[in-house]
Amino acid sequence: MSDSDKKPFDFMGLRKIASAVSIFLVVAAIALLAVRGLNLGLDFTGGTSVELEYQKPPALEDVRATLTEAGYEKFVVQNFGDDNLVLVRLAESRNDKLAEEIEATLTAGGDELKLISSEFVGSQVGEELKEDSGLGLLIALAVVLIYVGMRFQFKFGIASVLPLAHDVIIILGIFSLFQWTFDLSVLAALLAVIGYSLNDTIVVADRIRENFRKMRVGDSEQIINESIHQTIGRTINTSGTTLVVLFALFFLGGEAINNFAIALIIGVVVGTYSSIYVSANLLVALGVTREDMVIPPKEGAGEAEEEEQPPEWLNRM
Template sequence: MKTINFMGVRKLLAAFSIALVLGSIASLFVNKLQFGLDFTGGALVEVAYSKAQPLEDIRASLGQAGYPEAIVQTFGSPTDIMVRLAQDHTATLGDEVLSALRAGTEAEVSLLRSEFVGAQVGEELREQGGLGMLLALAIVMLYVAFRFQFKFSVGAVVALAHDVFIVLGVFSLLKLDFDLTVLAAILAVIGYSLNDTIVVSDRIRENFRKMRKGDSEEIINESLNQTLGRTLMTSLTTLLVLFALFFFGGEMIHGFATALMIGVLVGTYSSIYVAANVLLVMNISREDLLPPEKEEEVDDLP
């Protein structure tokens, strides 16, 4: 089997990765994230139908009534519908939405609840979500440093930060809604990418101790080739599930599936070209991974 020289183009792809991250950061500053109702606040209307209705028909009725950006989902049962609107709540909003829904169906529709969702909750969610991601990265760094070696922990965290910035940058650039499901997907991306990076790191450590010939670049290349099949199969099977969720899972998890698809692709790339590249930049060597020699005990002479 031919050995792929992954590290032969590492400088070129390092420049590519840096450009992607800088572009993502620039997009976040210019376009910012399009926070959804979970973060910005707005109005919430819940209604009950006498029989189940297609969500597409409900969205069409609301769009014709002047609510094209309404988020529609079921809750509890197929006949219970939740409508979320990114606008200020008024005393008559519930009745206006109810009238629009009744005009689009022959089924009976009754109003269950109409209330305001405060933006203060969204502000707390943004802060807690950001702190959660930072805490996850810090725990990852400690875990990898304890299990492998400090240089591996730096490579893992750089790869994870690379993945998170790119996912956020794509959402910012395309102006996709960023809600709680997308935040959950980003945390899942951290877990997925970390798992892939740990598998690669474990093989690199094993080969540094086992292979007697070859410099650091050759050993890392051999390790990446040995784990390539596993990495690609895991990514492909995960992507198949995510494609199914994206196309058949409904509007509410489009953002979740999109973020994970981007994250899986970028995470697969970063476990090969970012984490391993950082190890070479930090001059990883066989001496860094050799177990410490045990000191021989000398019996006291009488």
């Protein structure tokens, strides 16, 4: 039996189960966000930023251990610019001598370093950043709706935006469940997930549109099922190679980008699922048909064809 004769896997046969799973995950994520909330990082809550320069590149794990032993609880330690430069960000404090205390604590641990600068960011700035971040996500989804609606059809726009919201809500729910720190790097990962998932969804949507115009038999579910079958290999290959890179970032990139990598890993997995099931499910639910795919005739097309007909005397030759 040739590949063309093989019956494709019935993806749409599982669409009711997939719908139940998606609804459960989204409702659970929203409940977690309402009850537990997000463990917001210093980017959103405000705090003190201390920049230090070491004589020799320090082990960041040792720096964190020294600060923990000294009684500091909520802080972030990372390199910036150079291995000798260390940025320490701590939860909000109006102690004017906090930077000097951090320098003294780390110096007492046996390291040779000097204080470069310190800066305090109030909670009001963090609150504004949180509001702007949420607005940025909403604008991104609105732009996607307009773009896909113009490129394909309005039903495709809805079937593209709702899966993106589905992906973002589930990621936020998982971060709320495990209370992983949500900071600007995770926000950047969410925006990247929107772009990744949208790309996957558009590939499937483009094939669905093409098959609606090309296939003369079969209902909407059969055509969508065939379209998913034709693109599933590309989807799996793309997701697999992306996950290889993301796992490398997670295991080798260090603590500073761990949450960024985790958010992207979850996003790629959920985004791949949603581009296959959530988006296609919505197209079936919205009742997409061949008529939605018909290309409207251009004005004056008939007149142009008449004008392009060769003269009668030429046809006699």
